Amino acid sequence: MYKKLAKQFHPDLGGDTVTMQEINREFAFASAQAIKGEGNKSEEEVAEEIRLSEEYRKAIAKIIHLEGIVVEVVGYWIWVTGDTYPWRATLKQAGFMFAPKKMAWYFRTADYAVSKGGKKSLDEIRAKYGSEKLQEDRAKRNYLN
Known part of the structure; x- marks a missing residue:
């Protein structure tokens, strides 16, 4: 298909x-x-998916307010680019990992872990899976924290 x-x-x-x-x-x-x-998914599997989406929401909420960064969802991973150097400790504490060949930080749950880093550039990954940039909604800032 x-x-x-x-x-x-x-x-x-x-x-x-x-x-x-x-x-x-x-x-x-x-x-x-x-x-x-x-x-077919059981109730436990649905609950696990909800838990995983909550992990992603919490990870994003911890960093979305940082100045000078670009946060985007590419496939099932969150990628952070831009001026990340001043925020490296914050990103690491939020569960993000650095991909030196891509010069970008990423977050993914263990379900989407890979055994070794891929050779595709971030642009190639974006082209394959699509990309959605996220921006902080300042009106809901208190909700995110």
């Missing part, structure tokens, strides 16, 4: 990038579930 959709929606074959990124994202998620042997 993935191959059929990729042939139909790939940007090089007349499709659009956003649709292809969504197909790649869904394929990565479905592949991860298939590898783990997951089918």
Whole structure:
């Protein structure tokens, strides 16, 4: 099904990038579930997904207010770029790790860990999975903290 959709929606074959990124994202998620042997989700699995999304929300809330950084969700990882050097201790304390080849910080849960770093650039990862930049909503700042 993935191959059929990729042939139909790939940007090089007349499709659009956003649709292809969504197909790649869904394929990565479905592949991860298939590898783990997951089918229909139990209440415990749904509760685990909620816990994981809460981990991401808390990690973002700890850093979103930092000046000069760019926070973006790329696939199932959070990447931080920009002027991160002054904030390296804060980022590390919030659970972010530094990827020296990409010159960027990232956060992901153990479910999305990889055995070794990939060779793709951050731009290549963005192109494959799509990217959504996050900005602090100053009206809700007290809620985030």
